[in-house]
Amino acid sequence: MDPLTYDLLIIGGGIHGAGIARDAAGRGLSVLLVEKDSLAAHTSSASSKLVHGGLRYLEYFHLRLVRESLMERERLLAIAPHLIERRRFVLPYRSRLRPAWAVRLGLFLYDWMGRRSTLGPSEGVRFAESPYGRPLRPTLRFGFAYTDCTADDSRLVILNARDAAERGADIRVGHHLVSAARDDKAWRATIRDDSGGVTYTVAARTIVNAAGPWVGEVLQGRLGAAGKRALRLVKGSHIVVPRLYEGEQAYALQHADRRLVFVIPYLRDFTLIGTTDVPWSGEPGPATIEPMETEYLCDVVNRAFQRAISPADVVWTFAGIRALQEDGSKRASAVTRDYALDLDAPAGAAPSLSIVGGKLTTYRILAEQALDKLEPWFETLRAPWTGSAPLPGGDIGGGNADALAPALSRLYPFLGDALARRFARAYGTRAMRLLDGVKSRDDMGESFGGGLTRLEVDYLVREEWARSAEDVLWRHTKCGLSATPADALRLRAYLGR
Numbered sequence: 001m002d003p004l005t006y007d008l009l010i011i012g013g014g015i016h017g018a019g020i021a022r023d024a025a026g027r028g029l030s031v032l033l034v035e036k037d038s039l040a041a042h043t044s045s046a047s048s049k050l051v052h053g054g055l056r057y058l059e060y061f062h063l064r065l066v067r068e069s070l071m072e073r074e075r076l077l078a079i080a081p082h083l084i085e086r087r088r089f090v091l092p093y094r095s096r097l098r099p100a101w102a103v104r105l106g107l108f109l110y111d112w113m114g115r116r117s118t119l120g121p122s123e124g125v126r127f128a129e130s131p132y133g134r135p136l137r138p139t140l141r142f143g144f145a146y147t148d149c150t151a152d153d154s155r156l157v158i159l160n161a162r163d164a165a166e167r168g169a170d171i172r173v174g175h176h177l178v179s180a181a182r183d184d185k186a187w188r189a190t191i192r193d194d195s196g197g198v199t200y201t202v203a204a205r206t207i208v209n210a211a212g213p214w215v216g217e218v219l220q221g222r223l224g225a226a227g228k229r230a231l232r233l234v235k236g237s238h239i240v241v242p243r244l245y246e247g248e249q250a251y252a253l254q255h256a257d258r259r260l261v262f263v264i265p266y267l268r269d270f271t272l273i274g275t276t277d278v279p280w281s282g283e284p285g286p287a288t289i290e291p292m293e294t295e296y297l298c299d300v301v302n303r304a305f306q307r308a309i310s311p312a313d314v315v316w317t318f319a320g321i322r323a324l325q326e327d328g329s330k331r332a333s334a335v336t337r338d339y340a341l342d343l344d345a346p347a348g349a350a351p352s353l354s355i356v357g358g359k360l361t362t363y364r365i366l367a368e369q370a371l372d373k374l375e376p377w378f379e380t381l382r383a384p385w386t387g388s389a390p391l392p393g394g395d396i397g398g399g400n401a402d403a404l405a406p407a408l409s410r411l412y413p414f415l416g417d418a419l420a421r422r423f424a425r426a427y428g429t430r431a432m433r434l435l436d437g438v439k440s441r442d443d444m445g446e447s448f449g450g451g452l453t454r455l456e457v458d459y460l461v462r463e464e465w466a467r468s469a470e471d472v473l474w475r476h477t478k479c480g481l482s483a484t485p486a487d488a489l490r491l492r493a494y495l496g497r
């Protein structure tokens with residue numbers, strides 16, 4: 001029997017795979033996406049959670065990347081207002097690191113490139129006269145403030161996959177590409193379902209290799225490509241501590257090694273701090289933080305904030321690996337964050353397209369460009385469409401996600417403010433679908449701590465491919481930060497059933 005044939009087989013359920021699946025399904029292609037672990041299991045849940053132009057990239061004259069990222073920031077705010085939040089960033093001035101005129105010029109360029117943005121312009125700030133100065137050490141007297149965005153990275157992946165599936169894409173988690181071989185018309189791919197232990201074959205006219213840090217391994221080891229792409233693997237780690245200061249502003253701290261470390265209010269009760277940049281030479285994953293990275297991040301914070309932190313304050317850590325284009329930079333932090341789309345299409349053979357590098361921020365435009373590259377292999381491909389179509393739950397009137405939480409509280413008074421806000425941010429208008437028919441807290445079923453109930457867990461399993469307690473606690477939600485070990489154990493037992 002002939003194997004099932006798809007237009008497009010996508011390897012990898014990170015932001016790039018999910019974004020391309022959504023775009024392609026909406027343009028009329030039949031799509032299969034296989035992810036060996038869970039959606040957003042790797043780099044795409046380990047980012048600094050910024051949707052930003054990348055102020056720092058101006059120093060390396062990556063002007064196209066900054067301009068494109070700023071345009072994407074605006075688009076993502078419009079299509080996913082529940083997942084993306086505007087935030088003021090404060091950059092304390094340290095005279096020995098960069099001259100004030102250079103920072104001012106950078107911010108001027110940033111404002112100018114994002115001039116069509118709905119976000120306000122940058123400004124100078126005297127800390128003695130501003131609430132932004134309150135948490136800082138008195139030696140820091142002056143700085144700058146600008147606006148960028150923060151995002152829920154893993155939910156951005158999941159909701160792209162959700163939308164792709166609603167447009168016909170077949171999303172399979174726990175399935176990995178073993179190998180693939182091609183002839184002039186199609187690829188024949190061998191895929192293994194790791195939960196059932198079954199191996200099967202599908203045919204696909206094209207393959208997208210969106211395997212993130214495994215992109216090289218998939219290209220050479222599984223797709224049999226002849227050429228070798230020069231890659232640089234760089235690990236970045238973050239720590240999370242109990243909330244460090246009042247206020248919703250984030251800080252961008254310059255360090256003596258010229259890197260910027262972000263300090264960002266996280267989920268009401270916490271502060272997120274990162275990232276590091278560590279060259280990586282081992283297997284692409286999984287990655288974990290090392291003690292010296294934790295100490296480095298604590299040290300950067302302690303040089304700027306009055307309240308000192310130590311490794312003992314850390315309540316959670318995560319680390320991810322970027323597969324960057326090798327550009328010969330000496331320092332890992334200086335390697336370009338721009339992306340490349342490598343087409344491998346020998347004459348008379350079905351093509352593959354590998355995604356190298358990239359940012360959460362630019363995933364949508366990257367997906368559009370990936371489809372444009374593959375267009376010659378399809379007779380019909382509908383026009384690009386993702387620039388203005390809301391992601392699931394993003395169809396919030398006026399784009400004001402903050403107004404959704406009080407509306408949910410009014411409709412479902414038993415939720416309480418904190419849960420209403422969490423649902424509004426995580427699910428947007430889809431919170432109504434989640435809560436359909438629920439009349440009381442009891443209707444939400446068994447509690448697993450941190451506001452997580454059976455109702456939500458069932459929804460995540462049914463609609464969002466959650467399979468394990470780790471998926472639910474750390475990717476689909478961040479309830480892991482408040483769940484006790486006993487809660488997690490009960491959740492594991494529940495999902496095991």
Ligand SMILES: Cc1cc2nc3c(=O)[nH]c(=O)nc-3n(C[C@H](O)[C@H](O)[C@H](O)COP(=O)(O)OP(=O)(O)OC[C@H]3O[C@@H](n4cnc5c(N)ncnc54)[C@H](O)[C@@H]3O)c2cc1C
Binds near residue numbers: 012039043360
């Ligand atoms: C520390 C850090 C901080 C960052 N901060 C930001 C930020 O603030 N803002 C921003 O815009 N960007 C940021 N980025 C960049 C951004 O996170 C990445 O560009 C993006 O997540 C990469 O997504 P991906 O889909 O390519 O890779 P991944 O998310 O890693 O997805 C690849 C997937 O492929 C799967 N896979 C691999 N091999 C196979 C196989 N054989 N079969 C099936 N599946 C397979 C893997 O399991 C994995 O889930 C950051 C990156 C890092 C590391």
